[in-house]
Amino acid sequence: MIRPLGWLLVAIRLGLMLAWLGLCIVLYYIWRTLRPTNPWPSVFLGGIAWIAGVEVTRTGTQTPGHHGLRGAFLLANHVSWIDIPAIAGTTGSAFVAHDGLAAIGPLRWLCDMNDTVFVARHDRASVGHQVEQVREAIRDTGALTIFPEGTTSDGTDLLPFKSSLLSALDPIPAGIAVQPIWLDYGAEAGDIAWVGEEPGLDNFLRILARARPVALTLHFLPPLKGEALTNRKTLATAARAAIVEAMNR
Template sequence: MTTTMPLADRRIAAWGWPLIALRLAAMLALLVASVALYYIFAPFTARNPVPRRFLRGVGAIAGLRVQVRGARPARRTFFLANHVSWLDILAIAGRTGSAFVAHDGLAQIGPLRWLCEMNDTVFVARHERRSVSAQIEQVRAALSDTGALTIFPEGTTSDGTGTLAFKSSLLSAIEGDSDIPVQPVWLDYGAETRTVAWVGEEPGLDNALAILARWRPVDLTLHFLPPLSPEDRADRKRMAAAARTAIEAARTGF
């Protein structure tokens, strides 16, 4: 696994704590309002618009500034993205309304599972090979229900200076389904990549607090790359390889 900056560099200066407190208070207020709106809209819409706006709002409060470049995603799209930070989820969901595939460790945290389920998150057992077929069915159902779904095929976060190997097992859910575009997405944090990356043994809370303590914004460019061609979708392994190649080509300029 790649590594990021030494944990000692995550120390928060005294003036960072008031900003953390202010941002957490703003996020809590947004959460309370969003939960109320979610249940108000729930009886009237199949795809509730509140989670998308909530996640986008949380990103803005955290200092995330997002620019979007590239091919405009279709309403119903299967996104394959590199994974650098928890901010990735706020950015992609906020701009596309996408649901996500997440490892089942998050499902063990009650409040977090509740929030994830509001955005139709699909939980999968990362190391449970016996349940792959069931997980594929979950992914298919989520695509049908939500329209847009994002997978981080690296299976974990990287330091953003390269992409890890893309795992292809869950891509079986869209083998042979030419009606759903498969679109690679490159998340580019520019010069701040190694600063915001959450990798290695760093506790998630430490990473989150360090980002919330920043007075400078976090700039992120979402590059929606061209959807994969029919040839690149011949099978799940070719899909994974083609998506990774596209992201690496965008990242390196080749």
């Protein structure tokens, strides 16, 4: 249950988020008339994470290039809605999302700004189109993040990685790295995680009501190499194994 002080924090943070959104939208459209690439979606998302009280730190070596990750597919575990603004603000990455989100008008509009690729999970006929969308997104942003679990976990373990979600990466374009990331919320992962029957709005408000900051470490693990890059199934297996190994250290 959210206490009165928590509701005050929610109100303050929501107000700041709306003000930040308005400013970033103006800057996004101004910038779009001047430059081919637009940094404001990732700047906006990074600001959302900061306003929500998320303190992001990084470990490991990022793939070299623009935003530190020019030409990279990032395969990450998924714990909370916080994952998205934290990764975007840190790497400039776009995302792969299920096509159900595309039906929500305002959310679709914001996702399109950040070059989100919407995947129809059960429509095999659309895979070719999705592959081209993936290629376009990687050209525009330099990095594309996929959550191969397909849903959120409790942050203490990994669900199986669904290789079907990696269909658009098979085959991998030449010169593109595939790098696993472990999103580590530490001892408070269970409190942050959006799992079970909790509605998404309740999780969102619960996080905003926290007085304590949310400590999140992004562990950039070594890019996959060799046989791990053979196909989508080997990608899923190798990426999951790398994250599990990091979690168990």
